[in-house]
Amino acid sequence: MGIIDKIINFIDERYFKYVDTPGWQSTVPQTMKGFLEGFLKKPIPDYATHPMYCLGGLAFASFLLQIVTGIFLGMYYKPTPEEAYNSVKFIMTEVYLGSLMRGLHAWGANIFIAAIILHTFRVFFTGSYKKPRELTWVFGVMVLGLSVATGFTGYLLPWDQLAYWATTVGLQIAGTVPFIGDVVVRWLQGGTTIAANTLTRFYILHIVVLPISIFSILIIKFLMIRRQGISGGL
Amino acid sequence: MKKSTRREFVKYAAWGGIGITTLTSVPIISKYISPNPDWPAPKGQIKPGPIKIADLKDITPGSFTLYNFNFGNVPLVAGLWYLKGKVNHQIKGATKSTMGKDMGGGANENVGLPEEIVSYCLLCTHLGCIPKNWDESKKILTCPCHNGLYDIANGASIVGGPPPAALPAIKLEKRGEEIWAIDWNDKNYLKNLEVYNNKGVI
Numbered sequence: 001m002g003i004i005d006k007i008i009n010f011i012d013e014r015y016f017k018y019v020d021t022p023g024w025q026s027t028v029p030q031t032m033k034g035f036l037e038g039f040l041k042k043p044i045p046d047y048a049t050h051p052m053y054c055l056g057g058l059a060f061a062s063f064l065l066q067i068v069t070g071i072f073l074g075m076y077y078k079p080t081p082e083e084a085y086n087s088v089k090f091i092m093t094e095v096y097l098g099s100l101m102r103g104l105h106a107w108g109a110n111i112f113i114a115a116i117i118l119h120t121f122r123v124f125f126t127g128s129y130k131k132p133r134e135l136t137w138v139f140g141v142m143v144l145g146l147s148v149a150t151g152f153t154g155y156l157l158p159w160d161q162l163a164y165w166a167t168t169v170g171l172q173i174a175g176t177v178p179f180i181g182d183v184v185v186r187w188l189q190g191g192t193t194i195a196a197n198t199l200t201r202f203y204i205l206h207i208v209v210l211p212i213s214i215f216s217i218l219i220i221k222f223l224m225i226r227r228q229g230i231s232g233g234l
Numbered sequence: 235m236k237k238s239t240r241r242e243f244v245k246y247a248a249w250g251g252i253g254i255t256t257l258t259s260v261p262i263i264s265k266y267i268s269p270n271p272d273w274p275a276p277k278g279q280i281k282p283g284p285i286k287i288a289d290l291k292d293i294t295p296g297s298f299t300l301y302n303f304n305f306g307n308v309p310l311v312a313g314l315w316y317l318k319g320k321v322n323h324q325i326k327g328a329t330k331s332t333m334g335k336d337m338g339g340g341a342n343e344n345v346g347l348p349e350e351i352v353s354y355c356l357l358c359t360h361l362g363c364i365p366k367n368w369d370e371s372k373k374i375l376t377c378p379c380h381n382g383l384y385d386i387a388n389g390a391s392i393v394g395g396p397p398p399a400a401l402p403a404i405k406l407e408k409r410g411e412e413i414w415a416i417d418w419n420d421k422n423y424l425k426n427l428e429v430y431n432n433k434g435v436i
Contacts, residue, residue: 072266094273096265 008032048230052122059115060218062108069105070207077157079203081196084159109151116144128231136228139221146214153206159199167194167202280304287314287353287406288413295350298368303404303415307434310355311364312404312415313386317350317373321387345416346408353415354390354401358382362429365401375401399427 001009008031016032029035047053076095078087091098120140123129129137156167171188175181190197238246275281280302287301297316302309344351356364358377365377365384373387382395390401403419418424424436 072263075267090273094270096270097262098266101266 042226045230045232047232052126053230055115055119055122059112059119062112062115063214063218065108066105066112067211069101069108070211072101073105074207079157079200081159081199084157084199088158109154113144113147113151116140116147120144126231130231133224133228133231136221136224139217139224143214143217143221146210146217150206150210150214153202153210156194156199156202157206164194167198280309282306284407284414284416286409286412287312287415290408290411290413293351293413296370298370300356300366301415305417307436310357310435311366312353312355313366313368313375314353314413315351315386316348317352317387318370319350319373319387321350321352344406344408347406347413351406351413352386353404353406354384354386355404355418356401357429357433357435358397359399359401359427359429360395360397362433402427402430 011032016028016030016035029038073091076087076091076098078084088102091102093099095101123137123140152167152170156163171185171194174188175185177184186192188198188201189195190201282304283306285301285303287303288299293299293314293316295316295318297314299314300311301314303312304310356366358365358379360377360380360382363377363379365375365382367376367378368386369376373385374393375384375386375390376382377384377395377397380396382397383393384390384397384401385393390403392398392400402423405416405419407414407416421436424430430436
């Protein structure tokens with residue numbers, strides 16, 4: 001018995017094959033092997049190997065890249081008005097390959113959103129959003145919106161002139177929403193001007209709230225795609 | 235040798251690629267994470283080690299300036315004097331404090347500088363205040379807390395007040411046209427000073 005089999009057996013005995021209530025039918029596959037095979041060995045139709053069908057996967061890959069590079073940037077970034085710009089400068093000039101890490105994060109953000117938009121076009125023009133996949137489409141649009149929000153909040157974090165004025169413009173646009181615009185702007189700013197509170201709010205949205213929301217929706221979306229399969233194209 | 239199928243080849247190539255990428259990223263990521271001793275100190279903090287404290291042209295006889303330094307454990311304040319007149323560096327074991335203890339201050343051992351340039355750490359050996367009331371005519375430094383008096387021209391020895399020992403001297407060095415504070419003149423001397431031990435200087 002090889003080491004991998006031993007590990008699989010170890011997990012099987014403790015999770016997949018273990019049932020504490022006799023007679024209860026588990027929805028989990030009865031072995032880890034069965035689980036992994038069902039998970040990884042789903043056949044893909046021929047038409048889905050076309051590059052246009054890889055855009056969703058590209059978006060997810062760049063999302064994972066954003067998570068990894070974001071964690072590494074977070075090791076040095078300091079979300080206060082005094083330190084934010086200096087810490088970004090520090091990452092760019094002092095940290096080993098820090099400029100590469102920040103470059104990957106900034107360019108990866110663009111690729112992420114571009115891939116999502118192209119993926120949306122693909123789904124739209126192949127009619128893949130039709131029944132039974134309407135909910136998958138709705139979740140996809142949510143991911144698009146949350147991704148743009150993540151990009152917007154991340155843009156403020158370097159705390160330079162570009163970031164400050166981009167956020168000013170963005171929040172003024174948000175302020176034009178009828179009835180609730182003013183409240184939304186005040187909540188996002190954490191005050192009446194863009195200041196320390198805005199930076200910390202955008203920071204926590206950017207690194208915690210929005211990524212976790214995106215990730216949760218993506219899990220639901222992937223489960224649905226697994227269930228429904230990839231639509232048959234035109 | 236068994237001929238591998240196309241599927242096997244692709245499989246091994248893919249796993250090999252993933253493996254090589256993962257392995258090579260380990261040292262790079264370790265280097266990214268590990269702090270570099272050459273990084274500049276954060277704002278408001280002083281990097282441990284020798285520090286440039288003045289330009290030679292900026293200090294004239296009779297001048298007294300303060301500077302911050304950090305020889306590895308805690309940041310402290312020190313005074314830099316360019317004294318007028320005779321200076322006695324050799325007072326080891328010669329200082330009698332008012333508390334009756336016999337503790338000599340460190341002699342200044344400056345490299346390449348006039349002997350009138352001296353530097354002492356400004357952390358009162360009594361209770362750790364910063365003695366910086368300087369009387370140029372008497373060459374006496376007074377601690378404002380309990381009126382401890384230090385004779386700077388005589389190795390910062392105590393001439394009055396409650397301090398138990400002289401201020402520790404700092405070794406200076408001329409580097410180009412700059413004055414650098416290098417280290418404590420006598421690290422062993424610090425071990426006898428209770429205040430310095432409590433502050434974690436040693």
